[in-house]
Amino acid sequence: MNRRTFLKIAGMTSITFAAGCTSNPESRLFSPVEAPDDMVPGEANWYASTCRECPAGCGIIAKNREGRVVKVEGNPLHPINAGKLCMRGQAALQGIYNPDRIKTPLLKEKAQLRPISFSQAEALLHEKASQAVHKGRNKIYMLTEVVGESLYTLFTESLQRWNSPPPLVFEPYAYEALKTANEKILGIEGLPAYHMDKADVLVSLGADFLETWLSPVEYARKFKAMHALNRGRKGFFCHISAYQSLTGANADLWLSCKPGTEAHVAMGLVHQAITSGRGKNLPESLLSTIKQVSLPFTKEAVVLASGISAENFDRTATRLTTAKKPLIVGPGSACGNALQTNMAVNLLNLIFDPQLMLFDFKGRHRVETAARRSQVLAFFERLNQEPVDLLLLNNTNPVFSMPWESTVIEALKQKRLFVVSFSSFMDETTALADLVIPTRLPLETWDEYSGRRGMVSTLQPAMGHLTGAPGIGDVFLRSDGAKKPDNYTEYLYRHLAEKRRLENTKARIQAIQQGGIFNQNHRTPSFQPPEIEPSLLHEAFDNLSLPSTSELTFMAVPSIRFFDGRGANRPWLCEVPDPLTKIAWQTPVLMHPQTMKTKGLAQEDIVEIQSENGRLNAPVYETEWVHPGSLVMAIGQGHQDYGRYAASMGTNPMGLLPLETESVSGGPLCSTSTVSVRATGRTVKLAHTDGSRIQHGRKIALSVSLDELEHEKSHEKHGLTMEDFPFTLPLPQGYDPQRDFYPPHDHDTYRWGMAVDLDKCIGCGACAAACYAENNIGVVGVERIVQGREMAWLRVERYQDPERGEKITFLPMMCQHCDNAPCESVCPVYAPHHSKEGLNNQIYNRCIGTRFCSQNCPYKVRRFNWFDWEWPDPLNLQLNPNVTVRSKGVMEKCSFCIQRIKHAHGVAKNEKRMIEDGDVVPACAQTCPTDAIVFGNLMDPKSRVRKQASNPRAYQVMGYLNTKPAVIYLKKVIQEI
């Protein structure tokens, strides 16, 4: 080889090496040649809209970065949610970016769905509609989810033009019992809202208002307004139900009653209230009727019927009868005597306040427009009997939400009936449709949906369209062939102008920009108790049925994560564990230890539950949160279809329930007593994220009683043990040469810290979901959660009392950004790095994956990337461009949303000022419905977080390790009942 050849080869080799050694470059990079006017790369645009993940209708603002929505947050101006969102709202993004979203219309041919174009689909729809219209009247039926007034009017007009009845609104949770009771007792058929925040004593008879009931974010906020510690006092909340639920877990007192005896307890309370002399302001005749009706419901009778302890009943009754502004709320769904329960609840409210000042009759909940279950059943009966040609379904899934052996499937399968489903997802109902037309999702459309009366809440597209799908309004405007505005936006504007007095463009733009019109002042009409027929009360309560004496009762309960099942295809909702069971991805059946003992079952055993309506298999979860003899399952999973995240995950409890409805209210029955349980001999590993349910005497999630708190004025302590280690701020004053070998850190102007008020935390997990959304956290799936590999940066730890398992304390746990961080000293390459502002930064590029930091972290908040996590196309479009997507082999953890801190730095610098308190709000604190999390600068003596540090309730988790954590917890306050 001569010199030249050698150089050639050497050159070639080095070029090959240099070219070959790149780290997966983007194969295609595009920059917009002409950017839209309002788009500045790197700057987010926020669009106000309305959340449509449940009928509550919270206001949202959607963050658009470079043309994609990357985060939704609550709209601070919105009266319903005041800037907060639940985890379902956070996961709305995974609807638009869902990889299993239907992109083109599908036509069923020979039992196969074949993609067709949108114009073909609309032409077909038009053709079918005109054929049907030619045949005669009432040939077209429609079933829709709860929609805004404009859209509902449009549907009605179109159907009218087709000589057909108006659409029926189907919601699985339609509050039939509540509506009927309101009609019977208050003379209002509807769902008034409640000024829960103004009550001093709150009693809920199975109303899970922190999870799904009416408007959970709103009521979570209002509940904590009355229940959180305020000037040394706090409101009292008692929950009475057979299944504790998250709501009951937040109660001062949970009365575990036999399923179906809530009405007895409520009537017992009526009896106690009357005998204690309340209700004097009621009309004499009504009072005497109530007295008469409630006479049999003595304490002894109630205790016997319901199985609650006499002591606890007394306590509740005493609290209630001595309260100044008590509020009692009743269940939405029809478990047992739900109608009677709600009637008794209304009587109670009338007894305590005949004016019903805590009711908001003007701002009624829009979900009241939903039809009763009996009407829905009748609708499907008619489909079976009458020669209907065309059935239109708008984003509803009755097949999943109603018991299996229903007439629904039969109706949908009829040959002569052409079923059109407007749905973006292949759910169980859509799978039976003849034509599937995907429509734009709420984050992509102009619309209006007001969750409460007396306000307007608007929707606007927060981004361009991912698919070519038209809005459903546009489809209707085009296909009914009438001369109207040819697009729905115009129609919406006209409607708003007519009905809501939005005369000019300016008002319209203003409304759209702030997400609606909220300042419509209205005075609540003063309430006059209506005349109540004595026979009505006698009829309801004289023969109040006792729950069946059968040993077991099966109950299907709404899920905070999946609502009625529509959330089951959102990976975040599957991955963030259930607040109570801490189980992700699975649907266990909850059983009381006593029940399990008698049945010889152990946790994780798969049991077969059989009712007269069907049977299902589910793993057992042992818990004291259910009344002995109750089998409780959450609704939401067990889809046959509905995309990769939902299909064959968990179980659908609907299969065990009867199809019949409650005779008076027409509500569905979500419990059944004719069940038997049999062990299958198989077991399954439950994907729970908790290692232990109790604290083992360690000082982690602390609480203090109200009485103790009065004497406790400071948290000063001097010692070195778990009990008496002093509170050590992550600031120079937290250092003591007696304890500390190293000098304090020099922080530069800012030292970020967080305060978490455990008294306000309801454990709902919205923070965890927001964290997933903000920080591009990987979704690992069920097997890996079983292996202990969940990636959540923020977890809500749930600790039960070792003696009384139903007593629960929640503790949101995230990186504590210790001043004396155990993780920092053990990394050989300085990947955990203590910043000038006190942040414990994890530098992904430096990390080589020794995992020593995680081993040494006492809080175990560090998460290792065991694999490269997948964001199946187009879920990756949701990724926050301000946050690195981590690759395999790297450690990660909560960063205190450093990207938001950096953004605040930029803004402050532009405005030539310091960052002020409240400028930086991490995603968790932003979305917390009860404002339990406060973030700020500990070096600023005026900041809220710093003030919390001197709160006598303040403590640090495992502060005795001298880690000097920057997360300050405030003890939960417990009332001695």
Add this chain to the structure above:
Amino acid sequence: MNELTFAKIDQTVLDTLKPPDRSYWLTVGILFAGALAGAACWIYQILTGIGVAGMNNPVGWGTYLINFVFWVGIAHSGTLISAILHLLRAGWRNPIARAAETMTVFAVCIAGLFPFIHLGRVWLVFYMLPIPNQRNLWQNFQSPLMFDVVAISTYLTVSSLFWYTGMLPDLAIVRDRATGIRKKIFTVISLGWTGAHEQWRHYARGYLFFAALATPLVISVHSVVSWDFALAVVPGWHTTIFAPYFVAGAIHSGLAMVLTLMIPIRKLFHYEEIITVKVLESVAKTIIFTGLIVGFAYGTEFFIAWYSQNPVEMAIFKYRPTGDFALGFWIMVVCNTIIPLLFFFKKIRTTIPWLFGISICVNIGMWYERFVIIITSVSRDFIPHAWGLYSPTMIEFGIMLGAFCLFFFFFLLFVKHLPSVSMTEMKETVEQGAGHGD
């Protein structure tokens, strides 16, 4: 022992270097295949992610670090035997010193592999080297893992040099009787050793100094490894007893491994007259001693946990014998402290099958000791909500198997290609009974 002459020593040792038969190569081939299988597992892990192993949150360290500590422990007794016992003039070391040193060198190599296998991003391992760089990064010398880098690499360097130095005169003996290509190779690696008086004088001094230098390393290397744990805050790790406890444990396991290796070699290579039962008995006696130290350390840990009255510490030590990993704990206790006590019986410590069986038990027990320490502590540390269990996967077993195969592969190549008993040192002491102590 009268019949042991210089010529016989030479003959017995050099006989081992005769061209091996097919069964030898077959065994070597199988071991090599096993090592390749382990390598394949590792490659798969690099491509897929550490998740193919069983670790999780909270148990972020698994069999890779267990094996690391295990092999570092094995690597201990070689230098102990050749250096410390040399300084102490314990004659019984001579017949087994060479093999023990070889075991040390290979075990350090195997041990050194495991931190690499353990890393999440092994391709960036050079971040741990204090080399001038443009990344503006410097290493954190506060981190026990940086101590490890220094300690292990120093130990490897010194023990290899010590091994090679001690082998020089023997290499020359082989050279003198070799022919052909063998002669050429041994000429080069014996570095011109002629056996001149001057050479012997320097050699003897040099070897002594080496022994003196290597002695602190015996103590330091496993002390440093123990600090990987002791310097962490984790309950069950954060204790001052760890350094002596680990050193004693390491010697315990190393001696057991010496027995495990020596007994088959003695049989195969007809070393019965060189490695006498007396020698093995001495090793067994030392194992009683180290076993008692280890047992004492176990007891001390429990006592201190109780004495501290720290609930977290107490919970861990209650969890070990009774919790999810209780089986591992009891294997550890029985194999490391109870079974070696059988060596108190002369009959047992002079019977080859017993010696071999008990040495295997101690090896297993010492592996489980590392398992108990590494897994149980983090599995249930401070925050009960985050507790979790751990079980190794097939990939981890594959890599573990590969490591054992690789070790025995090297060792098997060594015994047939280099003198596995130090002829020089045997001859030095042949007058005193060739190191057999009488």
